[in-house]
Amino acid sequence: MPPPLPESIPATLQELPPKWAHFCLGVESFLVNELGVDMEGKAFLTAFSGGIDSTALLLVLKYISRRNHGHVFALHLDHGLRAESPDEAAAAVALCKAADIPCTAIRRDVQAEALSMGMGIEEAGRHVRYALLEREREKLGAQHIALGHHLDDLCEDVLMRMLRGAGWPGISGMPGIDPDRNLVRPFLLTPKSTLRDFLHDLRVPWSQDASNADQRWKRNRVRHSILPLFVEENQSFTSSVARMWRMGRLDDDFWFRRCQMLQPGPLLAQHALEGAHQAERMRFYKHKLDAMGPGQALADSLFRLDAAWREQRIGAVIQFPGDKTAKIVSEGVVFRVKH
Template sequence: MPALPADIPQTLQDLLPKWAHFCLYAGRFVEEELRIDLTGRRVLVGLSGGVDSTCLLLLLHYLSQRGDFTVGAVHLDHGLRPESGGDAAFARSLCERLGIDCTVESRDVARLAEERGLGIEEAGREARYKLYAQLRESGGWDFVALGHQLDDLSEDVLMRLIRGTGWPGLSGMAGYDPGRALVRPLLLLPKSTLAAFVSSLGIVWREDASNADPAMTRNRVRNEILPLIEKENPAFWQSVARLWRIGRVERDFWAELESGACEILDNSRLEALHKAQRLHLYKACLDRLGSGQALADTLFKLDSAWQERRVGADFQFPGRKTARIAASGVVFTAKH
């Protein structure tokens, strides 16, 4: 493992003006775009040792001194690669140099995947998010900060498009997930800028060789599909950022419509809505019943059946969820 440089800047004022402005931009994104005030809060960084999370840790470290909040880090060793011990050592060493508390834990992700019948990537994600939730509860952390950036967002948008996700979910992952207290300060910043920032500090981050494995859908999207799209439209990243912002505004708009009781949508409520609003409302009600993507074709069929008042018609959705046309409206149920 390459040694960390002896003179890592310790404060925002020690950075070159270009990189100080970079950090401040991310801070404004959290405060103004995501509407999160970090003052006096405790922020736990998910630190893999890759360039994204390394950049995030450094950036929040510099901003914390100006914004009066506390930064900690957690590294999870998935036990999947021989070099994973080096990743953990890097995380510990970097945090020690910055004066940041770092928790390092390990999980047998391969075993978890086998026991749960999951793919390795999904099992790893499940293990990480479970650990984040446990540490939030036991350590009193207000937020968990993740290093997803604009390239990740672009991949996410394409993967959602491939899966057939509708709008506004098609605009990509949330910048702030209040249910799990997840915040993504780097979401609209390109990976190349993050790498340039970390390199400017003389820090050599850890590379995960599994990111090149074509067996994983995300890697094929990243390494094969996205380069072709960028060749046709070099400004694709900016287009994704605009799409994300539009989606966020529309999510706020639909959230008000989708509030309230959802087990039964009575006819009087549905009759007052445009078809687009009804479709959004059906999906919101189904989403509340648990996991499983509500397919657009079935939602259209459901709405047609409601308009025709085909009482007794049943529609099955993934996750063992059902929508039934009743005399009073549409009834949603789930079997668990």
């Protein structure tokens, strides 16, 4: 059974100990100044599992939203995978009630969903979770879906991207804000230990998910076996990842703005490519391909495309995932999706 709730939970920022009020204001500063979130009068839907991350997120958003005349809602999804999950759902609803935060609890048979969709359980759970969050966000009229990913999660994500062979700036980790999916990650540069201390000092309980220790899942192996080795070799590894994330966001924003200067449509004109550095051309190709829908443009294929353009192999066609093609023509490069 989850631990009991405290007799009372601070209702406002002013009721917090100064240390934790300052912490909450730091999260607000990250949202506003680094992620560009307008807090005034906005509503957040929190993905609330009842664990450390989402419990801390729920409370911090409550404090900073109310001072900005906004609102916070919670959605708890019971995946139906563990015997203790109904108790955790009840505890999540009880905590939200004690914190005066509206909460919706939904139970889904994720194992059955995984079978019907032909996915693994982890992937199916993620698919169901995000679909429900977006549906609830629309119903509530909230502007943002808030996720509890923190700096430790960012470090794991960077290592997993390294294992997959990601390039720059993707290797710098998950975005802090994803406008296309209405997602925001307020804790992305906050260590998990800070969240634990925050809840401990407020005497607010959280649930422990035993599956987080199951090393059959790659993310758990990275968390428990690989990441500690990096930290052992470099005690400042998490800080280094945070700096790399910031540099990655700057580069990503620069290239996005640079690519916005290209003419829209399937043709990447010769005049845009001539005189451009290879790094620019590679970004231009990727920008055009990404705009065509799903399918990751792999670096090796981008290099082949650039070689074909430099050698002016008119008529050469390079294939990309998602049934995308790039064809060298006298006017430049034409990008298509095969139908």
